[in-house]
Amino acid sequence: MDFLFEMAMGKPIWMWAAFLAVVLILLVLDLGVFNRRASVPTIRHSLWMSLFYIAIALLFAGWVWFELGPQSGKEFLTGYLIEKTLSMDNIFIISLVFSYFAIPREYQHRVLFWGILSVIVLRGIMIALGAVLIAQFSWVLHVFAVFLVFTGLKMLFMEDHDPDIGNNFILKILRRHFRITPELHGQKFFVHQPSRRSEKNVLWCTPLLVALVMVECVDVIFALDSVPAIFAITTDPYIVFTSNIFAILGLRSLYFALAAMVHRFSYLKQALALVLVFIGSKIFIADIMGWVKFPSNWSLGITLGLLAGGVLYSLYRTRTNKPVKFLGDN
Numbered sequence: 001m002d003f004l005f006e007m008a009m010g011k012p013i014w015m016w017a018a019f020l021a022v023v024l025i026l027l028v029l030d031l032g033v034f035n036r037r038a039s040v041p042t043i044r045h046s047l048w049m050s051l052f053y054i055a056i057a058l059l060f061a062g063w064v065w066f067e068l069g070p071q072s073g074k075e076f077l078t079g080y081l082i083e084k085t086l087s088m089d090n091i092f093i094i095s096l097v098f099s100y101f102a103i104p105r106e107y108q109h110r111v112l113f114w115g116i117l118s119v120i121v122l123r124g125i126m127i128a129l130g131a132v133l134i135a136q137f138s139w140v141l142h143v144f145a146v147f148l149v150f151t152g153l154k155m156l157f158m159e160d161h162d163p164d165i166g167n168n169f170i171l172k173i174l175r176r177h178f179r180i181t182p183e184l185h186g187q188k189f190f191v192h193q194p195s196r197r198s199e200k201n202v203l204w205c206t207p208l209l210v211a212l213v214m215v216e217c218v219d220v221i222f223a224l225d226s227v228p229a230i231f232a233i234t235t236d237p238y239i240v241f242t243s244n245i246f247a248i249l250g251l252r253s254l255y256f257a258l259a260a261m262v263h264r265f266s267y268l269k270q271a272l273a274l275v276l277v278f279i280g281s282k283i284f285i286a287d288i289m290g291w292v293k294f295p296s297n298w299s300l301g302i303t304l305g306l307l308a309g310g311v312l313y314s315l316y317r318t319r320t321n322k323p324v325k326f327l328g329d330n
Helices: 013-034 043-068 070-100 105-136 140-157 169-177 207-233 237-249 251-265 268-289 296-317
Strands: 190-194 201-205
Touching (some): 013 043, 013 105, 013 237, 043 237, 043 251, 070 105, 070 207, 070 251, 070 268, 070 296, 105 207, 105 237, 140 207, 140 268, 169 207, 207 237, 237 251, 268 296
Antiparallel strands (some): 190 201
16 A cells, blocks of 8 residues: 555645545536436525535635645635636636527536546646646746737626627538537437438437537637636645646536526626736746745635625626526526
């Protein structure tokens, strides 16, 4: 059992194994217990599930605080907050994808589950590459910082517009190179049916699979913001990966809880833009002030204050708005 205490990316293997075991248990519970059958999750159920995932993340943060120290605990919480907030924009785009492909709500949880499973792998690859780059070339962190400031300013001053799903580049490639059925086939991602040129049965993709691919592409785009943001907070791969994944694990429940009232958080995007500008700028501030690292207390406090302000201001300004109806709502 000595190999469990060997180091992998700065942490003992047993710490990575413990985290992955928790993730595996949550995924098994999600698919095998909470959502064994295709059904429409109620808002109440989704809210309770979201609180469950948040509680698990906070328990893990407490363990990180105890095992690795207060600074690591604060960095985990800061990264988790940012990733969770970025998920709000993610939810809006995912709802547009589901509406475009006319995916009923009882099938959406299947797409989100397998999407989250793939995201865990993709984020792991991206974070590992980022950690290697930063370890080899320290100036990469400053590139991340500039990118975050630019992204934050762009979010702050550019007008919002809904993406045109039908003209998406990835969707055009899928339609050009794959056989896609015009209709859904229950929860199936693939079906065998006659080709257009003969009566021989061939493999077809269903719109459910196309929606899954599009959801994956959405996450990759959002990861371009979230991964540099967490690396700007800490360069510890363990904190980066665990905070990202814990925020993603609750995305499915968060989607069903908030999809119909995401309009109530319309000013949260500006708050998030300020957070990205702050996270990117603090690297240069630390250089100017001669600090090795920006104080984690300040990072967590400022991030929490900006996001809380954005939520409260949004709820106040949209208090008279009517709820938005998404596909499958009664």
